[in-house]
Amino acid sequence: MSETSRTLPRLVVETTRVDDIRLLVPLLDSRHPLLWMRKGEGMAGAGEALRLEFSGENRFVDACETWREVARLARVTDPLQAPGTGLVAFGAFAFSATSGLISTLIVPEIVIGKRAGVYWITRITALSESGVPLAPPLPMPAARPLGAEYRLSLLPGQVKPDDYRASVEAAVSRIAAGELNKVVLARDLVGHLPAEADLRRTLTDLALGYPDCWTFAVDGLIGSSPETLVRVDHGTVSARVLAGTISRGRDAEADHDAAISLATSSKDLDEHRFAVASVVQSLQPHTRTLITSEIPFTLKLPNLWHLASDAEGILSDGSTSLDLIAALHPTAAVAGAPTATALAVIDELEPFDRGRYAGPVGWVGADGDGEWAVALRCAQIAENGDITAYAGAGIVAESDPERELIETKMKFRPIVEAFG
Ligand SMILES: C=C(O[C@@H]1C=C(C(=O)O)C=C[C@H]1O)C(=O)O
Numbered sequence: 295m296s297e298t299s300r301t302l303p304r305l306v307v308e309t310t311r312v313d314d315i316r317l318l319v320p321l322l323d324s325r326h327p328l329l330w331m332r333k334g335e336g337m338a339g340a341g342e343a344l345r346l347e348f349s350g351e352n353r354f355v356d357a358c359e360t361w362r363e364v365a366r367l368a369r370v371t372d373p374l375q376a377p378g379t380g381l382v383a384f385g386a387f388a389f390s391a392t393s394g395l396i397s398t399l400i401v402p403e404i405v406i407g408k409r410a411g412v413y414w415i416t417r418i419t420a421l422s423e424s425g426v427p428l429a430p431p432l433p434m435p436a437a438r439p440l441g442a443e444y445r446l447s448l449l450p451g452q453v454k455p456d457d458y459r460a461s462v463e464a465a466v467s468r469i470a471a472g473e474l475n476k477v478v479l480a481r482d483l484v485g486h487l488p489a490e491a492d493l494r495r496t497l498t499d500l501a502l503g504y505p506d507c508w509t510f511a512v513d514g515l516i517g518s519s520p521e522t523l524v525r526v527d528h529g530t531v532s533a534r535v536l537a538g539t540i541s542r543g544r545d546a547e548a549d550h551d552a553a554i555s556l557a558t559s560s561k562d563l564d565e566h567r568f569a570v571a572s573v574v575q576s577l578q579p580h581t582r583t584l585i586t587s588e589i590p591f592t593l594k595l596p597n598l599w600h601l602a603s604d605a606e607g608i609l610s611d612g613s614t615s616l617d618l619i620a621a622l623h624p625t626a627a628v629a630g631a632p633t634a635t636a637l638a639v640i641d642e643l644e645p646f647d648r649g650r651y652a653g654p655v656g657w658v659g660a661d662g663d664g665e666w667a668v669a670l671r672c673a674q675i676a677e678n679g680d681i682t683a684y685a686g687a688g689i690v691a692e693s694d695p696e697r698e699l700i701e702t703k704m705k706f707r708p709i710v711e712a713f714g
Pocket residue numbers: 478480521536537538539565600627628670671684685686687688689705
């Protein structure tokens with residue numbers, strides 16, 4: 295479905311600087327939170343001034359076009375001109391063109407933001423064709439105490455551990471046969487959120503446990519991702535590629551050894567090389583200079599080590615962050631290489647719809663600047679409370695089914711512990 299055909303409302307947007315905002319999470323809706331946060335900074339959204347929905351092969355292109363039009367029609371007062379001030383939409387896109395889950399851009403009625411010691415509130419009002427607000431103004435969200443603690447278990451869903459080992463084995467034979475170099479295979483865990491459960495508790499756990507990750511909540515997709523798909527800020531572009539993983543060691547020495555063994559593992563370095571190449575290849579046509587480090591570094595997370603590479607460049611063609619997610623998705627870190635074959639193998643070996651898992655999640659501003667992460671370490675919560683969490687691992691020629699299964703277990707940890 296394309297949004298471009300329908301009449302878009304004119305948005306009136308006003309950003310005001312405020313003195314201080316302590317915590318973002320207590321301001322959120324307990325069942326429908328809208329959040330983008332890292333290191334305690336970011337944006338909380340309330341209400342929906344506009345919801346745009348996209349699906350299919352053209353979901354990114356349609357979103358780019360529609361967002362340009364929304365931004366063109368908007369009347370924006372933004373004295374701050376900082377990332378996240380003025381008009382913004384939070385977004386989450388489905389991984390696959392054939393996903394049954396909708397991709398969406400949500401413009402909140404109120405955005406409360408904090409960044410580098412600057413605090414702001416943005417009010418966004420949608421007007422009818424005759425210039426009348428479509429809804430009465432939303433009251434300013436106030437911090438509310440979190441609801442009671444709750445615990446729930448996430449258990450294997452459609453892919454049981456044995457099924458996962460079997461599909462890794464199948465993928466390894468396909469790779470050995472020369473069909474492809476790498477494929478990322480995921481499995482799912484499922485659970486149910488009790489009606490009274492306050493999702494702000496889960497978000498607090500994620501944000502406190504993984505402060506260096508992007509903690510997000512967009513349209514029921516919540517998680518903490520370490521992987522920046524792309525960030526566009528006033529003509530500069532950056533990305534963080536992750537691929538290659540090892541568990542943290544039990545003590546300092548074992549942990550150091552784990553990091554060294556990851557940094558020198560030819561299997562992980564191979565896996566990583568494919569991921570970096572796919573990002574460079576996608577960004578190069580849109581950038582003047584694009585720099586990546588020659589050797590990946592080891593990124594320490596509370597649950598594991600990743601091989602990481604940062605890419606930085608200067609935009610050459612005025613692309614927006616939405617244009618770039620369209621160009622980048624899916625990277626080899628979440629699909630494989632070559633992309634088309636990897637996607638076909640995923641379709642064949644994964645029995646479920648990934649939904650927004652491994653798709654882009656983030657925000658875009660009126661000028662197209664924005665920040666997008668790869669939706670990892672996350673779960674989708676349906677309206678009825680059903681929870682589905684996903685985690686995957688890059689399979690290459692040397693992959694061992696049991697080790698890949700353990701890797702997915704480690705990757706589930708943030709979301710399993712935040713609910714458990
Ligand atoms: C697929 C996931 O993670 C991706 C795969 C990685 C790997 O295979 O080493 C590492 C980081 C992510 O790019 C996931 O977390 O589900």
